[in-house]
Amino acid sequence: MSPVEIVLVYQSLLGIYGDRGNAMVLRQRLAWRGIDAVLTEVEPGDTVPSTGAVYLLGGGEDAAQVSAVKGLRADGHIFDAVERGSVLFAVCAGYQIVGNTFTVGEHDDVIEGLCLLDVTTRRGSERAVGEILSHWTKPDDTESLVTGFENHGGFTTLGPKATPLARVEIGIGNANDGTEGAVQGKVIGTYPHGPVLARNPELADHLLELALDRELGPLPRPELDELRRQRVAAVRKAGLRR
Amino acid sequence: MPSNLTDPAAPAVLPRSARARLLAATWLGNAVALASRLAGKGSGASIRGQVLTWLAPEAFAQLLQGRRVLAVSGTNGKTTTTHLLAAAIRAGLGSQADRLVTNADGANLHYGIASALSQRPKADIAVLETDERVVSDMIAHARPELLVLLNFSRDQLDRHHEIKSLGRSWRVALERAGQAGPTIVANACDPLVVWSAGTAARVVWVETATIWNADGALCPACGTILRRTPSGHGQRWDCPGCELRQPEAGYRVDGADIVLPDGGRVHPDLQVPGSFNVSNAACALAAALEFGVDVETALAGMHTVTAPAGRFATASFGSTTARLLLAKNPAGWAEALPLAASDPVILAIDSAAADGKDVSWLWDVPYEQLAGRTVICSGPRAQDLAVRLSYAGVDHEIEPDLGAALGERKAAVDVIATYTPFQALLKMAGLR
Ligand SMILES: [Zn+2]
Numbered sequence: 316m317s318p319v320e321i322v323l324v325y326q327s328l329l330g331i332y333g334d335r336g337n338a339m340v341l342r343q344r345l346a347w348r349g350i351d352a353v354l355t356e357v358e359p360g361d362t363v364p365s366t367g368a369v370y371l372l373g374g375g376e377d378a379a380q381v382s383a384v385k386g387l388r389a390d391g392h393i394f395d396a397v398e399r400g401s402v403l404f405a406v407c408a409g410y411q412i413v414g415n416t417f418t419v420g421e422h423d424d425v426i427e428g429l430c431l432l433d434v435t436t437r438r439g440s441e442r443a444v445g446e447i448l449s450h451w452t453k454p455d456d457t458e459s460l461v462t463g464f465e466n467h468g469g470f471t472t473l474g475p476k477a478t479p480l481a482r483v484e485i486g487i488g489n490a491n492d493g494t495e496g497a498v499q500g501k502v503i504g505t506y507p508h509g510p511v512l513a514r515n516p517e518l519a520d521h522l523l524e525l526a527l528d529r530e531l532g533p534l535p536r537p538e539l540d541e542l543r544r545q546r547v548a549a550v551r552k553a554g555l556r557r
Numbered sequence: 558m559p560s561n562l563t564d565p566a567a568p569a570v571l572p573r574s575a576r577a578r579l580l581a582a583t584w585l586g587n588a589v590a591l592a593s594r595l596a597g598k599g600s601g602a603s604i605r606g607q608v609l610t611w612l613a614p615e616a617f618a619q620l621l622q623g624r625r626v627l628a629v630s631g632t633n634g635k636t637t638t639t640h641l642l643a644a645a646i647r648a649g650l651g652s653q654a655d656r657l658v659t660n661a662d663g664a665n666l667h668y669g670i671a672s673a674l675s676q677r678p679k680a681d682i683a684v685l686e687t688d689e690r691v692v693s694d695m696i697a698h699a700r701p702e703l704l705v706l707l708n709f710s711r712d713q714l715d716r717h718h719e720i721k722s723l724g725r726s727w728r729v730a731l732e733r734a735g736q737a738g739p740t741i742v743a744n745a746c747d748p749l750v751v752w753s754a755g756t757a758a759r760v761v762w763v764e765t766a767t768i769w770n771a772d773g774a775l776c777p778a779c780g781t782i783l784r785r786t787p788s789g790h791g792q793r794w795d796c797p798g799c800e801l802r803q804p805e806a807g808y809r810v811d812g813a814d815i816v817l818p819d820g821g822r823v824h825p826d827l828q829v830p831g832s833f834n835v836s837n838a839a840c841a842l843a844a845a846l847e848f849g850v851d852v853e854t855a856l857a858g859m860h861t862v863t864a865p866a867g868r869f870a871t872a873s874f875g876s877t878t879a880r881l882l883l884a885k886n887p888a889g890w891a892e893a894l895p896l897a898a899s900d901p902v903i904l905a906i907d908s909a910a911a912d913g914k915d916v917s918w919l920w921d922v923p924y925e926q927l928a929g930r931t932v933i934c935s936g937p938r939a940q941d942l943a944v945r946l947s948y949a950g951v952d953h954e955i956e957p958d959l960g961a962a963l964g965e966r967k968a969a970v971d972v973i974a975t976y977t978p979f980q981a982l983l984k985m986a987g988l989r
Contacts, residue, residue: 327774327782331711336920336945343948359782376721378780445914464915510920513944538947542940 318351319527322367324393327358328383329409332466334373336510337404340519341369347534359383363392368526369402372409374466374508377419380408381426388429397431402526403502406511410496410504411436411469418469432502433477439470439490446550447486447507449495451518459517460484461495462546463507471504473497480505485554501525513539514546562649562849565656566681569622579619582612583675590672606668609675617667620674621683621699624658627844628687628695628739631707631750632720633889634837636663637829638707639686640865641841646684648858649850659684662989663866666691689723693730696738704739705844707837708767709749710888711918721777724753732756742844744836745806748794752777752801763843764806765836766791776801808843815839817852825856828863833892864988867979871969872986874960878969879903881986883979885912887921890973894926897971901954902927903962905936905978912975919945927951935962936978960985 323338338354345352357363359382370393375383387393397403403413411417414434416425423438447465450458461481470490473479479489480496480503488495488506496505503522505511512519516539520531570576586609590601609616627646629639639659647654658680660673665686674683687695689709695701706727709720731738736758743754745762754760755778773794776783781798795802807818813835814822825838838859845855864870871880884893908914916938924932924946932953934942939957946953956962959981963970974982983989 330921332915333917333920336917336948339920339948378721378775382775382780382782464917466915508917510917510945513920513948536947538940538943542944545940 316351318353319345319369319523320364320367321352321354322364322370322396323354323356324363324370324372325359325383325386326356326373328379328386329373329375331376331379332374332407332464332508333510334371334406334409334508337371337373337406337512337519340510340512340516341371341523344516344519344534345523348531359386363387363390363396365392365395365399367396367401369404369522370396372403372405372413374407374409376408380412380417381419383409384412384426384428393429394431397500397502400501402522403431404522405432405502405504407465407467407506407508410434410506411467411471413502413504414471414497415474432497432499432504433474434471434489434497434504435474436469436471438468439487441487441491442466442468443487443491443506445486446546446553447488447495448484448547448550448554449481449486449488449507450484451481453517453521459515460543460547461505461507461511461518462514462543462550463505463511465506466508467506471497471506485550514543562646563653564625566625567623568678568681569619575613575615575619578613579609579616579675582609582616585609585612586672586675603664603666603669603672605675606664606666606670606672609671610668616671616675617694618698620671620678621695624674624681624683624699626683626685626695626699626701627703627705627848628685628692628699628701629705629707629844630687630689630692631705631744632689632710632886633892634707634833635665635686637834637862637865637868638705638837638841639684640862641829641838641859642705642844643684644858644862645841645845645850645855646682646848646858648854648861649845649848650682656680657682657684660686661866667694692723693726696727696730696734700734700737701739703844703847704741705840706741706743706750706754707840708744708747708765708888709753711886720749724749724777727753728756731758734758740847742840742847744840745804746791746794748773748783748796748801748803749777751804755801760804761808761843761847762804762806763836763839764809765839766810766812766832767836808839810836810839815842821852823852823856826860828860829865829869831892831896867983867988870983870986870988872982872988874963874985875965877963877966879963879982879986880969880971881979881982882971882973883976884973885976887918890922893973894923897973899969899971901931901933901970903933903935903970903972904942905959905962905972905974905982906934906938906942907936907975907977908938909977912977916941924951925949933962935959936974 417436477497479494586605590605593601643659658677741760776796779799809816884890
């Protein structure tokens with residue numbers, strides 16, 4: 316069997332919040348299970364492979380978002396990959412650019428996104444900066460807490476083809492409307508950035524299971540449980556003061 | 558044209574009412590600072606400045622007036638560079654070294670600067686570490702003769718969302734200052750620095766040995782992806798979309814040496830470690846020479862700098878000897894990690910306001926290079942570091958308490974810490 320390919324897209328543009336971490340987590344969780352995995356990093360100008368199992372987009376500044384959309388459109392392979400059923404996990408600015416439109420700059424110029432997720436982003440009434448805690452309903456209908464850190468100025472609203480990823484307990488999320496992230500087929504967008512998969516191993520494994528189309532089984536790591544316990548306690552303590 | 562080192566300046570004589578208010582504010586500030594010191598809460602410099610600027614809001618501008626000001630800014634290395642530059646100029650001043658005032662403790666916001674200046678009303682030469690956010694005010698109020706711009710990288714994105722907007726504020730301030738503006742000594746390898754200095758009347762470029770360029774993918778002027786091409790010593794950058802390109806530098810770092818504009822080569826013989834400090838020294842040397850200090854004297858002065866504001870200090874904690882390294886952001890960690898050679902090595906992480914509340918940057922730091930050694934994860938965010946190290950395949954232990962992490966060790970240990978735990982370590986060691 317050929318190795319599972321994780322594709323980390325345009326880190327020089329979309330990687331300012333430790334977003335590389337999500338790729339490290341996915342690859343390592345496969346390796347810990349004895350599944351062969353390879354990490355492919357592509358930069359603007361490189362050809363994006365259409366063979367990836369999971370594609371990752373991270374956070375970045377306005378000009379970088381515009382540049383990334385341009386590069387991915389010109390290359391085109393990411394569309395083939397999604398069509399073929401690959402998983403696309405897009406975080407923060409990456410979440411915004413996979414949507415229909417988003418805005419950049421002081422004059423809120425409207426930019427067309429990749430239109431892979433039916434969401435629209437406009438400048439929000441406030442900047443969302445801080446720890447965020449949300450509730451994600453897993454495919455088996457049980458619930459898992461998602462802990463992360465959000466930092467975004469855009470508010471995102473969902474169109475009819477997308478459904479929210481999670482319900483916000485503390486934080487802003489999509490548009491301070493109680494929803495967080497969006498899912499459409501195997502395209503998933505979310506605001507908590509950087510190593511969101513490091514703090515949320517169940518979400519990481521969900522992406523891998525979607526990509527491999529099979530169950531992976533648990534991978535007990537007490538250290539991760541403790542990190543989750545600490546972060547959830549911290550955001551709930553701070554959240555009460557908000 | 559270098560300025561004359563010995564030219565005296567006269568700190569402004571203020572109207573009597575302003576003078577009285579400043580004096581009262583300084584007196585009260587000193588009293589509060591003393592109380593803070595006695596309570597064991599650090600040097601009191603910042604609280605003094607806060608009281609001072611609260612009672613005399615104009616203090617920052619008033620205290621700067623009439624002095625000859627050299628300012629140092631940038632994301633990383635400004636404290637060390639300020640110390641190197643101050644030492645070079647003190648050496649140049651010789652017996653008149655007490656004409657120089659500096660904010661040696663690294664308090665680099667409006668009130669920290671006001672605090673330092675208030676303690677030395679007659680010192681007519683000020684070498685001031687200046688936070689990136691204060692640079693435009695410094696240009697407007699202090700009319701500095703020289704402004705050293707070291708580098709620009711991601712730092713505390715939970716507070717400043719776009720580093721580019723800071724650079725834009727520098728451009729505006731320099732444009733307003735026009736011909737009367739400062740001579741800039743700037744890092745030619747950093748595209749954002751080059752763009753930010755683009756409106757200055759005069760720039761002395763320094764080619765440094767920058768190892769971090771993950772924050773400079775796009776042209777700050779036009780948004781095109783920058784091109785980096787290998788050249789004799791490292792690489793050069795230029796923009797395919799506009800005229801912005803790496804300027805030809807007068808000063809150049811070459812390994813452990815600095816090449817001067819006349820082609821001469823000097824070895825700075827520093828007591829602070831790391832190649833990034835050679836780059837800092839090159840910028841300090843260029844500024845000192847511009848200010849009229851001669852090369853030999855400047856180098857002799859810089860040689861005396863050992864542990865600026867505690868950085869790189871070797872300190873005792875009970876029976877444990879530890880060398881203290883500060884790293885505040887991914888670029889700083891990339892520089893500090895190769896210096897920390899001990900096994901085990903202690904890494905201390907916090908996420909207080911001064912550290913940045915978001916620790917996602919942990920995933921941008923190449924901790925993989927520590928594989929084969931044991932890391933002791935410390936500080937309030939030790940658990941986040943531990944998970945990062947697990948994924949990096951680095952052996953580690955978790956001891957959030959700094960004192961316990963230091964323990965009682967026979968062999969010297971290196972500690973790299975973010976801002977808040979670093980300050981705590983200095984206090985534990987009696988260094989502040
Ligand atoms: Zn350009």
